[in-house]
Amino acid sequence: MSTEIPEREISELPAGYRGPNLSPVGLELMPHKFAQDVYALLANIPPKDNNGLIAGSRAALVVDAGITPDISRKIQQAAAGLVAVPVRYLVNTTYHGDHTFGNATFPDDVVIVSSQVNKNNMTDLAYEKQTRSGNMHDHAALLDEITVWRAPDLTFTTYAEIDLGGRVVQLHHFGPGNGPGDTVVYVPDTRTAWTGNFLCHTGVAPMLLQGGPQPYVDSLRRMRETLPNLKTIVPGHGPMGEGRAAIDGLVAYLERLHEEIAASVAVGRTLEETYAACTDPWAEELDPRLAAALTAYPIPAAQARERLRALCRDLHRLNILATYRLYR
Template sequence: MPEHSGPDPAVHTTDVREPARDLVVIADRGVPLVPNVGVIGGRDAVLVVETGIGIENAETVLKFALEYAKGRRLYLTTTHFHPEHAFGAQVFAGEATYLANSAQAADLEERGPGYLEMFKGMSDAVARRLEGVEPKRPDLVYDQSYDLDLGGRVVQLRATGRAHTRGDQVIRVPDVDALFTGDLVEAAQFSIFPWFPPHDTDVSGTRWLGVMERMADRGADIVVPGHGEIGGPQLLADVRDYLSLLRDETWRRRDSAVDERTIADEVSALMIERHPEWVGREWIEKGVGCLCAEHGGPGEPAEHAGPAA
């Protein structure tokens, strides 16, 4: 895991956006390891999307959500199990019902403890944020899809199948055509590939591309990425096109028996030339490693692919 050298990953409620009626986003402010946090309201209940990393951040999110809800029932969901998205869920116990898909619940149980220790090693600031954290199993676990009725507004939770993690899910608000993507989509950032063999090889570049193709085909008027500025359907197309090019350029060189180090150097240079303004350049090499491992392998069987998001 790359070292964390940025500012303290604190969630602040000083920059709150409202891209649609009764739907707000606590913006990440461009700070690494701070996610975009969603708060989606209906007549009877409010759904929080993401907790921030650690107990103090989750307390900030919970305080904001309770004030926003004004007595409405509270729910929590997380787009995937990674610490900045889900490692604050314990704070919501007794205040909110935590729901997520079964693959994410398995990730939290099986991968959560290892990621907790790995992230603690990124920096002293991150380690302090993670003091006292215990990955929490969701209260309500669904398989592939769940429609949550908030009262006059139904929110669709959909497992995508293995991509950035095994347990990715997206959250769609159909009445305003808004989509929360988690780290399947970042704005102005190279896709984060948690490729750490032999410890973690769950990420799949080919299946991630398949998810993005389906998401881009369906589109959304409002796209809330895991990190970065809120956008529209072009965000989905940008990630689809990047992953497609990353796969094609990696596999073209792999077909010519180029060694992986050379592939990583050449593909990284090409991608930076295409997107000089994007951050997270260290993740290009991780993506190359993942796609080299998938080179020539079978595609995902249709019956195992996640639903169109």
């Protein structure tokens, strides 16, 4: 049974897989204020990309850059309208293009920061565009605008701090999760973490794109131990949530996924038999806490629930496939 992290994310998809719609068409950013100069910039249509804005007395920091130049400019315009100090830092929570293609649209004097592992994965623009185009649904042509993939200027291994002037922002790489280099941005004075693809609201399915359940669980446990005062997470996609509940829920999901697929492989089940044998947490209704969080969006709550439930079932089947292939 392998626990090694593949060099590239899985390209095989379950039959009928649609995946998240990350097209920026219709995307607007809704500011949510945690404290003076600390904001979540929430996509109006889940699961399109969220961002963050954190400022001190000297400088501001943006979390993630958006998928196209237009979205990157929209993020920068939002920052200019919300805080009085200039954006000097941009943190990439992952190397994925929907979080990093907008890097090149930020001014040259903005320092881009991420884990070294993320930077290591930012070398093949053509391949990354091809990979993300599957999540653009009917708007893949928008990626033709991306001609430069600007990599981070400054990297770290497991931990770094950025002093914005009276406010210190912590950067953590707890280990592999959705990808090998997931970076978490934590603001201690608001007890808020921007978690990218590493951690979503409890009840939202993860995506095992580049590794298995067991290393991911280890990374989540390190996060839980390192950030005992964590209150709120702002994920890269979907609604904000309570941090400890999100960690505990994802650990439970991944542990069960590991156990069920390891058992299937041990008795020689086929992939189709494994799909049938694995528990589907989204066969019925969404987690009530997640359903309540969806009421904050400017779309009918019932529509938001059904869309997200269908997406989570899709992602769950992808997780089964990825783990089955890894364990065979």
